[in-house]
Amino acid sequence: MKLTGAEIVIKELIKHGVDVVFGYPGGYIINIYDELYKYSDNITHILPAHEQGGAFAADAYARVSGKVGVVLASGGPGAANLVTGIANAYLDSVPVIFITGNVPVPMLGQDSFQDIDIVGVTLPIVKHSYVVKDIKYLQKTINEAFILAGTDRKGPVHIDIPKSVQSDLFEYEPDMKIKIPKRVVNLDMNEIDKAVELIKASSRPFIFCGGGVSATDTGLQVMKLSEMIGAPTATSMMGIGSVPRSYKFNLGMSGMHGRHASGCAKSEADLIIALGVRFSDRATGSESEYAGETAVIHIDIDNAELGKNIRPDIGICGDLKEILPKLLEKVQPGSNRQWLERIEELKQNDTKPPHDSFTAENIIKTVSKHFDEDTIITTDVGQHQMWVAQYYGFEKPRKFISSGGLGAMGYGLGAAIGASIALKRKRTVLFTGDGSFGMNLNELATAVTLNLPITIILLNNGSLGMVRQIQTLFFDKRYSATTLERKTDFPALAKAFGAEGCTVTSLHELENALIQAPDTLPILIECKIDINEKVLPMIPIGGTIEDIILEYK
Numbered sequence: 001m002k003l004t005g006a007e008i009v010i011k012e013l014i015k016h017g018v019d020v021v022f023g024y025p026g027g028y029i030i031n032i033y034d035e036l037y038k039y040s041d042n043i044t045h046i047l048p049a050h051e052q053g054g055a056f057a058a059d060a061y062a063r064v065s066g067k068v069g070v071v072l073a074s075g076g077p078g079a080a081n082l083v084t085g086i087a088n089a090y091l092d093s094v095p096v097i098f099i100t101g102n103v104p105v106p107m108l109g110q111d112s113f114q115d116i117d118i119v120g121v122t123l124p125i126v127k128h129s130y131v132v133k134d135i136k137y138l139q140k141t142i143n144e145a146f147i148l149a150g151t152d153r154k155g156p157v158h159i160d161i162p163k164s165v166q167s168d169l170f171e172y173e174p175d176m177k178i179k180i181p182k183r184v185v186n187l188d189m190n191e192i193d194k195a196v197e198l199i200k201a202s203s204r205p206f207i208f209c210g211g212g213v214s215a216t217d218t219g220l221q222v223m224k225l226s227e228m229i230g231a232p233t234a235t236s237m238m239g240i241g242s243v244p245r246s247y248k249f250n251l252g253m254s255g256m257h258g259r260h261a262s263g264c265a266k267s268e269a270d271l272i273i274a275l276g277v278r279f280s281d282r283a284t285g286s287e288s289e290y291a292g293e294t295a296v297i298h299i300d301i302d303n304a305e306l307g308k309n310i311r312p313d314i315g316i317c318g319d320l321k322e323i324l325p326k327l328l329e330k331v332q333p334g335s336n337r338q339w340l341e342r343i344e345e346l347k348q349n350d351t352k353p354p355h356d357s358f359t360a361e362n363i364i365k366t367v368s369k370h371f372d373e374d375t376i377i378t379t380d381v382g383q384h385q386m387w388v389a390q391y392y393g394f395e396k397p398r399k400f401i402s403s404g405g406l407g408a409m410g411y412g413l414g415a416a417i418g419a420s421i422a423l424k425r426k427r428t429v430l431f432t433g434d435g436s437f438g439m440n441l442n443e444l445a446t447a448v449t450l451n452l453p454i455t456i457i458l459l460n461n462g463s464l465g466m467v468r469q470i471q472t473l474f475f476d477k478r479y480s481a482t483t484l485e486r487k488t489d490f491p492a493l494a495k496a497f498g499a500e501g502c503t504v505t506s507l508h509e510l511e512n513a514l515i516q517a518p519d520t521l522p523i524l525i526e527c528k529i530d531i532n533e534k535v536l537p538m539i540p541i542g543g544t545i546e547d548i549i550l551e552y553k
Contacts, residue, residue, distance in 0.1 A: 212276015
């Protein structure tokens with residue numbers, strides 16, 4: 001049967017199990033929206049306040065649901081507004097398909113109204129990009145896009161569909177199946193055997209878990225390996241929750257703002273077993289730590305990551321689900337008693353005495369007591385993001401939803417919406433700062449319209465806190481453009497959008513506000529904190545554990 005290009009798009013989305021799309025209509029994608037209207041019983045459309053908010057929502061939806069997220073946008077400015085969201089999905093390896101409309105094929109490249117080369121703009125930040133200039137390739141392209149986005153190292157795929165292709169007719173094949181040759185990785189058992197020998201020779205092994213451990217749900221195997229060889233574990237920011245925070249050998253996050261104990265252990269280790277990590281600069285600090293006496297085993301699904309930042313002694317490309325069982329079969333148990341005693345000493349030294357002041361740490365710990373371990377926590381980017389990473393205590397993977405590689409301020413509210421939609425409109429929690437929240441607070445309109453029970457914890461210090469902290473520590477307190485001096489009444493603003501809002505100044509008031517949160521509306525709880533509160537520890541960019549800043553007065 002012959003269908004229009006727009007009909008083919010919707011039919012293919014349904015065939016691939018898509019029941020939610022995020023998007024914003026416009027003239028160059030109106031044909032697809034007309035078909036979407038006819039299939040509203042099959043696909044729920046979420047209309048954000050801005051395309052960027054929709055992109056962030058689809059990103060979080062994909063992380064939480066395990067499905068491929070889908071975003072629709074019109075050409076020109078609509079497509080351009082997706083760029084930050086596309087880059088975010090790319091750097092955090094999130095499977096999202098971005099479908100944009102464009103001018104008719106004969107008008108491409110003619111500087112027509114809203115004509116931009118969006119494929120050229122986004123090409124460096126997608127796993128693959130298509131512009132469909134002939135309808136005969138449309139169905140095949142959509143099939144390929146779903147396979148590419150959701151396999152191997154996952155990531156965003158962009159499909160640009162000119163308006164003329166959306167209205168053209170072509171024969172539709174309901175049973176079409178496209179097979180993209182899957183990247184075959186033949187595990188080199190010799191490399192695995194060499195890794196086993198390095199582990200056997202190590203007396204101070206350290207396991208470093210990244211987002212790949214969360215993505216593959218291999219935390220249990222990691223803990224089994226940890227127990228077998230007597231190795232502490234730590235995570236990158238993207239790996240938070242991959243191993244329960246309560247696990248006896250888990251030292252927490254490692255890196256620039258990681259825990260002191262994890263930084264010391266990594267520095268003192270004679271072997272680092274890196275699982276599904278990119279060795280980004282914020283996680284590693286100075287590369288000199290990874291030279292000399294410290295051996296490195298790096299396992300990752302993407303061969304391009306092996307040796308890109310840190311040169312490993314053993315680099316193994318493959319799926320952790322396949323490789324960890326093989327390691328566990330071959331590794332011999334070892335106690336490394338002295339090393340574990342040292343780890344306990346580091347943990348004890350890392351423990352701070354409790355206090356009851358109204359600080360970010362206590363606010364976050366109070367909130368964490370109010371919600372169970374299945375609650376999705378999203379953040380924006382800045383000091384609050386690092387405080388949540390340090391203090392929340394995640395027990396399960398994919399419960400901490402944050403912008404890792406890109407560090408995109410404004411990510412959090414869209415992400416909280418997408419996460420709630422993925423959970424059939426269950427409550428999600430957003431931690432944000434006054435700077436980040438100002439980026440995309442317009443998405444409050446979306447959350448209210450959808451009756452989503454999102455709890456927003458706004459840590460308001462009247463500044464762009466992380467940049468101001470850097471200015472304090474390294475730029476002689478020259479606070480250039482970081483003190484906001486805004487007069488925004490955030491609770492009143494929330495109410496203007498139709499949400500609930502309040503300001504709290506004590507932990508007791510915070511507890512009451514959390515208890516009274518409505519079941520079908522967002523609530524914004526503003527917590528005013530000291531402008532001089534800092535995220536510590538901190539290792540300066542390019543520094544080592546020797547340069548760590550533990551306190552600042």
